[in-house]
Amino acid sequence: MARSSVLGSALRIEPNDEDRSAAAKVVSSAAGGSPHLVLRLSDDTEVRLPDSLLRVLLASAGELSEGHGVTVLSLDTVLTPAEVAELLGVSRPFVVRLLDEGRIPSERLPDSRHRVVRLVDVLEFRAAREKRRTGRRRIAEEVDSAELPY
Numbered sequence: 001m002a003r004s005s006v007l008g009s010a011l012r013i014e015p016n017d018e019d020r021s022a023a024a025k026v027v028s029s030a031a032g033g034s035p036h037l038v039l040r041l042s043d044d045t046e047v048r049l050p051d052s053l054l055r056v057l058l059a060s061a062g063e064l065s066e067g068h069g070v071t072v073l074s075l076d077t078v079l080t081p082a083e084v085a086e087l088l089g090v091s092r093p094f095v096v097r098l099l100d101e102g103r104i105p106s107e108r109l110p111d112s113r114h115r116v117v118r119l120v121d122v123l124e125f126r127a128a129r130e131k132r133r134t135g136r137r138r139i140a141e142e143v144d145s146a147e148l149p150y
Contacts, residue, residue: 075123
C-alpha cells in the first residue's frame with residue numbers, strides 16, 4: 001500500500017486579508033509584556049492557554065500577519081527521502097547521499113530497504129546549513145570590504 005505524503009496532508013493555513021488583520025491584532029496585543037490568553041469554549045468554560053501553546057499561537061500569528069502560510073506538523077513526524085528533498089528544495093538523490101553520509105540521521109524500515117527521516121533532524125540540518133551560508137557570506141563581505149586580492 002502506498003503511503004500518502006505527510007507534507008501534502010499536513011494542516012496548512014494560507015491567510016486571507018481578514019486572517020492577516022486578526023493575527024496582527026493578536027501579535028500587537030501580546031507585544032506589551034508577558035501575555036496570557038483565555039480561550040472561551042462554546043459552553044462558556046474558560047481555559048487559560050499554557051505558555052507552550054501561547055508561544056505556538058504567537059509564532060503562527062506573527063507569520064500569518066505577514067502574509068506567510070503556516071504548516072502544522074509534529075517534530076516527531078517521519079518523512080520519506082522524497083519529502084525531505086521537497087522540504088529542503090534539493091533533489092532526492094542528493095538527500096540519499098546526505099543520508100548515506102550520515103549528515104542527516106535516518107532509519108531503515110523493518111524488513112525493507114526504505115528509509116525514513118524525522119522532521120526534527122531535517123530542521124536541524126537546514127538550520128546548520130543556513131548558519132554555514134551566513135558565515136560564508138560574512139567572510140566574503142569582510143574580504144570585499146578589506147579589498148584583499150584573491
